[in-house]
């Protein structure tokens with residue numbers, strides 16, 4: 486019985502493609518089959534600019550070029566929209582990486598050909614390749630395609646690399662991502678996530694002048710998952726908003742309890758993820774916390790990284806103004822970690838500048854680099870002073886560093902030399918011991 490075909494491209498329907506591929510895998514023997522999964526980046530642009538008819542034409546042409554250029558194609562289908570998958574037999578002498586190189590070249594040729602026709606469109610092909618050999622003969626066609634698609638997504642995310650070979654370790658990282666994102670809400674509910682506090686020390690008096698709230702995730706078996714491991718993942722899924730709100734509420738609750746109990750407390754700073762820039766709902770959430778807990782506004786500070794100010798200057802300015810309107814202070818975090826813009830410092834009404842620890846992390850660096858770093862730190866601190874911005878240096882690990890910062894007039898220090906981030910109980914003990922009267926809240 487003849488199979489129905491995809492009406493637009495003339496290729497197999499995807500279900501038929503999978504059935505054919507399953508049969509080919511069943512009799513794989515010594516052969517290797519390459520699943521090539523490609524999509525056209527900016528295809529939507531063609532549809533939007535030239536109309537769907539032109540988009541369809543481009544797609545047909547793309548399919549024609551991909552399938553005729555490769556004489557070993559066993560079957561090919563359109564998975565959906567502009568996502569095309571082909572299964573080809575590899576020659577014995579072609580290694581997996583040779584094949585990747587071949588497809589890479591074909592993609593570049595195709596891009597050129599299509600580009601000439603569609604003039605101003607920035608067409609780019611993104612391809613993932615999964616190679617099936619005798620060792621994977623248990624795999625089914627759908628899984629093989631999904632592996633190739635995963636490699637394609639990685640190619641797309643990398644931007645530079647248009648063609649990526651699937652590796653099994655990619656599945657491990659996806660599995661970990663799913664594990665983390667799917668268990669976050671429950672973990673918050675179950676109390677696995679706790680706010681830790683890292684003290685900030687005033688250089689002149691060496692007393693505690695504040696603290697930064699940093700999240701810690703401790704699994705029931707005692708193992709810690711650190712922010713660098715899970716924050717990038719939950720930023721991608723958008724769940725960072727939920728996490729940050731949890732942290733903010735815990736911090737407000739903590740400050741208000743200390744005040745109620747008539748115990749000393751210092752201002753606590755919290756981190757603001759770049760994801761908040763998308764919806765800008767953070768201001769009304771913070772407002773509701775101030776209404777609920779009635780703490781002095783200056784007891785909370787908001788840290789936005791330097792890169793947020795650079796990438797979203799207008800929105801960042803709106804946030805800064807919003808926080809200021811509530812009476813809170815705002816800092817520029819990780820200053821010096823990226824392409825710092827000095828003129829941004831004078832344009833933005835920020836209160837505190839936090840110098841990134843890269844300035845201090847130079848154990849292996851050559852002597853003259855150390856000197857250069859010293860010059861930069863002292864210039865930034867000098868400039869901050871003139872702009873009436875409080876300067877804080879992060880990542881202070883040694884007495885020598887601390888003394889140097891004191892020498893050049895850095896007002897506040899934070900780092901392992903004074904304390905690692907510690908639990909709330911430990912932090913309470915810390916401030917009870919290390920606060921002088923003048924640091925008590927009014």
Ligand code: C2E
Pocket residue numbers: 683698699700711712713716725728729732756757758818819842879880881882899900901902906
């Ligand atoms: P960050 O905001 O720059 O926080 C400072 C990081 O430096 C913390 O890492 C802290 O433990 C570490 N650190 C402090 N002193 C030293 C030192 O002397 N030496 C060294 N080597 N490291 C030091 P942590 O807690 O692992 O957090 C990493 C990053 O994750 C933070 O960088 C921040 O960007 C993010 N993060 C942590 N908690 C939260 C949160 O609740 N919300 C959001 N949005 N981001 C968070």
Ligand code: CA
Pocket residue numbers: 697756788818
């Ligand atoms: Ca921070």
Ligand code: CA
Pocket residue numbers: 818819839841879
């Ligand atoms: Ca920082």
